[in-house]
Amino acid sequence: MMVVVTYDVNTETPAGRRRLRNVAKICMKYGQRVQNSVFECSVTPSDYLVLKHDLAAIVDETCDSLRYYNLGSRYSSKIEHYGVRRHVPIDEVMML
């Protein structure tokens, strides 16, 4: 299934900037960064539990925010894009 992860991390401190990098590193294991603070992650139900657990262990819940949007397994018609692109969608093969 496809889960969109969006996050706001308070980067006023070096610790915050480290949290931001680590959030992105974890999300990258499961999917693609499509905007600065938005990842599209292709996960199994158990992956999803691990992803949420790992992210919760990293962020500071008093000043950071994580949101998860579960699009299910048939998601292509649910996503639309306008403007500059940042990534190659998971299903499309990059033409070399």
Next chain:
Amino acid sequence: MMVVVTYDVNTETPAGRRRLRNVAKICMKYGQRVQNSVFECSVTPSDYLVLKHDLAAIVDETCDSLRYYNLGSRYSSKIEHYGVRRHVPIDEVMML
């Protein structure tokens, strides 16, 4: 139906900062800001067309990015949150 709007606007110029403010202003007509660049908009199909048209008319497609995630009408089980909150969810009444 609930549509999540996420955006990256290039704010290196005064024009970019103006585009960012205007994107937020338009999204606010339809829903709630839940993170810096994330809105949850409750729209009818025709609202959705107008929303996308109005946002496309504002952003610079060569350097800005808009993404829309359509969660449909039964969306509450599809959204999860962790950490600090920014808004009152549309369905919950704020206790005064």
